[in-house]
Amino acid sequence: MLQSLLCLPPLESLVMVECAYNRGDIDPTFLRGHLAGNRCGKARDVLARVERGSDSLLETLARVLFRDAGIATETQVWLDGIGTVDFLLEGFLIVELDGVAFHLESRQFKKDRRRDNAAAVRGLPVLRFFYDDVVHAPEAMLAQVREVLNRGSSRWPQPEQPGFGPYRRSLKP
Incomplete structure (x- = not known):
């Protein structure tokens, strides 16, 4: 090392x-x-820059990319009613990184979509990216993230604002 x-x-x-x-x-x-x-x-x-918690090299690369872009980035965050998410950006945007082999397996695919639905019900947008997005098209991925962050901050509840209530994130159980 x-x-x-x-x-x-x-x-x-x-x-x-x-x-x-x-x-x-x-x-x-x-x-x-x-x-x-x-x-x-x-x-x-x-x-x-070494941190505990990344589940994959892809998560490490994305975390560095988000933080270098000046985006407030939390990793492996437990959200009540949703579960653990790969990233919570600026306190409201969930970003998930999907490996094709694992996340396209039928059971995991269904579980991921149910979690996406639970997030949407709570007013939290979800973006999903793959290896190619992070490694080969990071600027395009960042552009999508910035678009949601720029438009979303007034649409979705923020952790600092009243009303975030029962969906407030907590430590992983």
């Missing part, structure tokens, strides 16, 4: 380190302890 932090492009090393961290194979504190000195600044910057 140290070599990846020192030698690979930042995003690639972030994905590798975060995957190992989320599996419990490495602790960022251990890595940080081996990155002293002036020549390790970029590696420490990457390490500072």
